[in-house]
Amino acid sequence: MLTVENVFLTLGHKQVLRGLNLSFEKGKAYGIIGQNGAGKSSIAYLLMGLERYKPDKGKIIFGGEDITPLSVYERAKRGITLAWQEPARFEGLSIKDFLTLGNRYSHEEAGEYLKLVGLDPERYLNREIDDSLSGGERKRVEMASVLMVKPEVVILDEPDSGIDIGSYEKVVQVVDHLKKNGSIVVVITHNNIMLKSMDYAYLICNGVAYREGAPGDIQEFYEDKCDSCAFVDEGGEIIEA
Numbered sequence: 001m002l003t004v005e006n007v008f009l010t011l012g013h014k015q016v017l018r019g020l021n022l023s024f025e026k027g028k029a030y031g032i033i034g035q036n037g038a039g040k041s042s043i044a045y046l047l048m049g050l051e052r053y054k055p056d057k058g059k060i061i062f063g064g065e066d067i068t069p070l071s072v073y074e075r076a077k078r079g080i081t082l083a084w085q086e087p088a089r090f091e092g093l094s095i096k097d098f099l100t101l102g103n104r105y106s107h108e109e110a111g112e113y114l115k116l117v118g119l120d121p122e123r124y125l126n127r128e129i130d131d132s133l134s135g136g137e138r139k140r141v142e143m144a145s146v147l148m149v150k151p152e153v154v155i156l157d158e159p160d161s162g163i164d165i166g167s168y169e170k171v172v173q174v175v176d177h178l179k180k181n182g183s184i185v186v187v188i189t190h191n192n193i194m195l196k197s198m199d200y201a202y203l204i205c206n207g208v209a210y211r212e213g214a215p216g217d218i219q220e221f222y223e224d225k226c227d228s229c230a231f232v233d234e235g236g237e238i239i240e241a
């Protein structure tokens, strides 16, 4: 179980999170939606423990332990991982070396994981990680590496962006695979199909979980009320009356 308890977070002069409460259980997938600037990516960095994203107030509890003061490294050791937008850090490595770096997998097994994310191992195992890979291909390589870690908690920040419509299904399959392994999966998404495949959803507005519940209900509320919300500007700021 992972919980965010009454978290307040300030970045620069802006109070980005204002009493945020979230709760995640093992083996379940959670969708996080909200308008631009609502605080979704900040939640991802807060869970990961990035230095600038330490709360002013409130706690993050994981498996009964207060992990609020722990660094990214210490959280990573506990199995909390974020699928970064791109595996740019490993520029220059082949995909097969990137995927087997620091773990016990063979290149053949790495190929099996590539298949799971929809990349043909014959074509991709020996490719270099460089600019010749498209954004969507990089994202899939990153997803394969996340699957191979068998994380306790995985945060996917817009896994559907840069991926064509026919491939959403692949991302959904990856999420299902992670759930079967018992991971907590947190997916930040703007995509209806992705959201509806989740077990539970949170709607973030102006740094709080404004609504939560069944993804279909949250999606409906979002489409009805948020697209034309008179109280929030394009940057997610509440417009004072």
Ligand SMILES: Nc1ncnc2c1ncn2[C@@H]1O[C@H](COP(=O)(O)OP(=O)(O)OP(=O)(O)O)[C@@H](O)[C@H]1O
Pocket: 011, 012, 013, 014, 016, 034, 035, 036, 037, 038, 039, 040, 041, 042, 043, 235, 236
């Ligand atoms: N370092 C910073 N200093 C000041 N404000 C910041 C800083 N970083 C982020 N913000 C603001 O915090 C708010 C939340 O940002 P965040 O990136 O979490 O939103 P988001 O919901 O992920 O948005 P998007 O959907 O556009 O990616 C935004 O208004 C953003 O401008």
